[in-house]
Amino acid sequence: MLETFIIIFLATLFYLAIANRMRNYIKILVYQGILLFLVAAFHLKEFNVFNLVVILLETIVFKAVAVPYCIERIIRHNNITRETEPFVPNFVSLLITAGIVVASILLSGSIDDLILDKFFFVGAISAIFTGLYLIVSRRKILTHVVGYCVIENGVFILSLAVGNEMPAMVNLGVMLDIFASVFILGIFANKIGDVFHDVDIDSLSKLKD
Amino acid sequence: MITAIYLAAIVCIVIALAFSRSRVLSAVLGVLFLGVQIMLTVHGMMNPGKTELSYFSFDSLGLILLLTLSIISVPALIHSRIYLTKPLASPSSAAAYNASFVLLIAAMTMGYLANHAAVTWIFTEITTLSAAMLIYHHRSKLALEATWKYVFVCAISICFVFVGILLISLALLHDGCSELFYSDLMAHKATLDGFWMKLGFLFIFAGYTAKLGLFPMFTAGVDAKDKAPAPAGALLASALMNLGFCGIFRVYAAISGTPVGNWARIVMLVSALITLFIATIYMARIGNVKRMLAYSGIEHMSVVTLGLCFGKAGFMAAMLHMVMHTFVKSGLFFHFTQLYRTYSSKMIDDMGDYLKLNPFGAIVLLFGFVSIAAVPPSGLFFSELLVFKAMIAEGNWVVFVLTAFLLTVLLWAFAKSMFRIIFLPASKPVEKIRISAWESLTQLILFVLAAYIGFNPPAFLTELIGQAAAMIL
Numbered sequence: 001m002l003e004t005f006i007i008i009f010l011a012t013l014f015y016l017a018i019a020n021r022m023r024n025y026i027k028i029l030v031y032q033g034i035l036l037f038l039v040a041a042f043h044l045k046e047f048n049v050f051n052l053v054v055i056l057l058e059t060i061v062f063k064a065v066a067v068p069y070c071i072e073r074i075i076r077h078n079n080i081t082r083e084t085e086p087f088v089p090n091f092v093s094l095l096i097t098a099g100i101v102v103a104s105i106l107l108s109g110s111i112d113d114l115i116l117d118k119f120f121f122v123g124a125i126s127a128i129f130t131g132l133y134l135i136v137s138r139r140k141i142l143t144h145v146v147g148y149c150v151i152e153n154g155v156f157i158l159s160l161a162v163g164n165e166m167p168a169m170v171n172l173g174v175m176l177d178i179f180a181s182v183f184i185l186g187i188f189a190n191k192i193g194d195v196f197h198d199v200d201i202d203s204l205s206k207l208k209d
Numbered sequence: 210m211i212t213a214i215y216l217a218a219i220v221c222i223v224i225a226l227a228f229s230r231s232r233v234l235s236a237v238l239g240v241l242f243l244g245v246q247i248m249l250t251v252h253g254m255m256n257p258g259k260t261e262l263s264y265f266s267f268d269s270l271g272l273i274l275l276l277t278l279s280i281i282s283v284p285a286l287i288h289s290r291i292y293l294t295k296p297l298a299s300p301s302s303a304a305a306y307n308a309s310f311v312l313l314i315a316a317m318t319m320g321y322l323a324n325h326a327a328v329t330w331i332f333t334e335i336t337t338l339s340a341a342m343l344i345y346h347h348r349s350k351l352a353l354e355a356t357w358k359y360v361f362v363c364a365i366s367i368c369f370v371f372v373g374i375l376l377i378s379l380a381l382l383h384d385g386c387s388e389l390f391y392s393d394l395m396a397h398k399a400t401l402d403g404f405w406m407k408l409g410f411l412f413i414f415a416g417y418t419a420k421l422g423l424f425p426m427f428t429a430g431v432d433a434k435d436k437a438p439a440p441a442g443a444l445l446a447s448a449l450m451n452l453g454f455c456g457i458f459r460v461y462a463a464i465s466g467t468p469v470g471n472w473a474r475i476v477m478l479v480s481a482l483i484t485l486f487i488a489t490i491y492m493a494r495i496g497n498v499k500r501m502l503a504y505s506g507i508e509h510m511s512v513v514t515l516g517l518c519f520g521k522a523g524f525m526a527a528m529l530h531m532v533m534h535t536f537v538k539s540g541l542f543f544h545f546t547q548l549y550r551t552y553s554s555k556m557i558d559d560m561g562d563y564l565k566l567n568p569f570g571a572i573v574l575l576f577g578f579v580s581i582a583a584v585p586p587s588g589l590f591f592s593e594l595l596v597f598k599a600m601i602a603e604g605n606w607v608v609f610v611l612t613a614f615l616l617t618v619l620l621w622a623f624a625k626s627m628f629r630i631i632f633l634p635a636s637k638p639v640e641k642i643r644i645s646a647w648e649s650l651t652q653l654i655l656f657v658l659a660a661y662i663g664f665n666p667p668a669f670l671t672e673l674i675g676q677a678a679a680m681i682l
Contacts, residue, residue, distance in 0.1 A: 110404070111404065113379070113383075115379060115382050115383065116379055124372075128368075128372065132365075135365075141357075144361065148361070148364060148365065148368075151365065151368050152368065155368050155371055155372055155375075158372060158375050159371075159375055161375075161379075162375060162378055162379060162382065165382050165387055166378055166382070166387050166389075168327070169327075169374075169375060169378060172327055172330075172331075172371070173371065175331075176334070176367065176368070176371055179334065180364045180367070180368075183338065183341075183360065183364070184360060184361065184364060191353065192353060192357055195350060195353055196350070196353075204354045204357065204358070206350070206351055206354060207351060207354055207355055207358070207432045207435065207436070
């Protein structure tokens with residue numbers, strides 16, 4: 001069951017590479033939030049009830065509802081165009097994402113580990129590097145935020161992998177999530193929209209030597 | 210116990226500062242903060258090795274960095290006060306500045322003392338928050354750009370560090386240990402799984418470079434130091450870089466001497482050399498004094514990292530270098546506010562004739578330049594010499610020649626700009642304004658202190674550095 005969820009999660013990464021509209025990005029974040037909720041629910045067996053409820057609530061309320069809603073609101077509020085405006089053609093993005101996933105599968109092949117489920121490792125590393133790729137290959141600042149959320153989802157999967165042995169790590173991951181997302185989305189994405197109007201990295205290139 | 214009092218006091222002071230609209234009250238709170246900061250430092254020096262609140266230890270590395278930070282936080286607060294007066298800042302922006310300034314110093318303090326990988330990580334995250342507030346002090350478009358870049362890069366770097374910690378925790382779990390104290394890492398040194406440690410170190414190193422100011426994540430830090438108010442820039446360019454070093458060193462200590470440690474050395478060596486190269490290129494064509502100082506900080510941190518790569522002798526030299534660099538670099542940043550008031554510009558092209566406009570300040574600036582350039586009688590000369598000696602002792606001539614060459618070019622570029630500011634006539638007439646010599650005194654004290662430490666390192670400092678060096682093989 002867990003494997004199925006993680007494979008669907010990997011599929012969302014491919015969709016991210018070819019999605020043309022901001023709306024699709026938001027949908028993907030919602031799906032990923034739900035998938036992480038399911039993975040956490042099935043995987044974290046040794047948690048006490050209270051802690052488990054907090055983590056599950058975080059995935060469903062925060063990752064699947066609050067963050068996508070916030071991004072959606074920023075798009076509407078600042079009249080951001082709906083196109084994702086990639087620097088590279090979608091086909092190339094798809095190839096690169098495929099390359100990232102294959103590379104993480106190959107890397108996981110060299111692991112002989114009883115504690116870590118290879119599925120978790122592949123899912124996490126692929127998400128982290130796909131998120132980074134999304135950041136460097138898109139022009140909009142808001143797409144960078146989406147890329148960052150994908151990186152965070154990857155980190156969350158990795159923290160689930162050691163979650164049963166080290167529950168504190170999952171809690172820390174949740175803390176990172178809330179802290180960074182609130183900070184980035186709540187304060188700056190809004191602020192930058194208000195000050196710069198057209199939220200595009202070309203307008204953030206005044207600082208240089 | 211004292212640590213608990215310190216934390217409680219910090220929380221109260223930060224909240225009070227954030228709501229204080231009176232300049233007198235803020236000054237009293239600032240003095241109070243210095244009081245608790247000094248109390249914690251003295252307590253730490255009296256009880257080396259003691260652990261408090263289970264997550265904070267006064268170990269040798271933490272003590273050296275804490276002492277350095279506490280010394281520069283006194284002039285930092287004085288210059289913040291001057292900065293907020295000339296010109297007078299609005300009460301609300303002064304309150305935000307003061308609160309985040311104190312929070313930044315406290316977060317760095319706790320980050321140095323943390324003995325648990327996750328706790329260091331949490332306090333590093335808090336430094337990002339408070340630094341962002343400081344960078345955004347002027348509420349201008351450029352400040353917003355710098356803040357956004359800093360926050361975003363730091364958010365990614367903090368994710369990287371977290372991934373690294375997770376991977377290291379996997380290595381520890383294999384040894385049947387489910388805690389992440391640095392002492393656990395040291396205790397399991399011989400048996401930690403090589404693959405996870407390699408991958409974990411790589412992520413932690415890449416993550417902390419955003420604070421340390423090394424390749425690959427140094428860029429956001431340069432913009433931040435440029436846009437932050439100069440007294441805050443002084444902390445970002447010295448003590449905060451030390452926190453990045455601290456985070457990397459504590460993990461490196463757990464792998465040094467093993468095959469993974471040798472691999473990690475090569476990673477650090479390559480990163481440091483690339484950084485040095487980049488710093489040299491930018492220094493040669495730089496036009497902005499603050500960015501020049503920021504790149505010089507990056508250069509010195511790559512020298513420190515190079516020292517860490519070359520055994521115990523190199524590490525001891527690197528520690529000495531870091532302490533002195535903290536004094537000198539923060540002094541130069543403190544002096545920048547006077548330069549800015551004289552010329553109303555950050556650009557080197559607009560400056561000149563500083564010796565006539567502000568004679569005492571110019572002499573101090575010249576001494577500061579000599580100190581940071583590591584030319585005798587600078588203290589940094591000795592530590593740099595010792596790093597070179599450690600390189601040669603290991604027979605690594607290629608690294609030696611490369612470093613020496615890049616540092617020479619860098620010295621030329623730095624001197625060209627500095628001498629222009631101090632001696633050459635200004636491109637357009639500048640009105641002379643009165644700047645009190647008292648304002649330059651703190652810098653002079655810091656520079657002299659750095660020189661003194663270089664010539665005659667105090668016994669307790671060498672002892673602490675020796676203890677820290679015992680952690681690595």
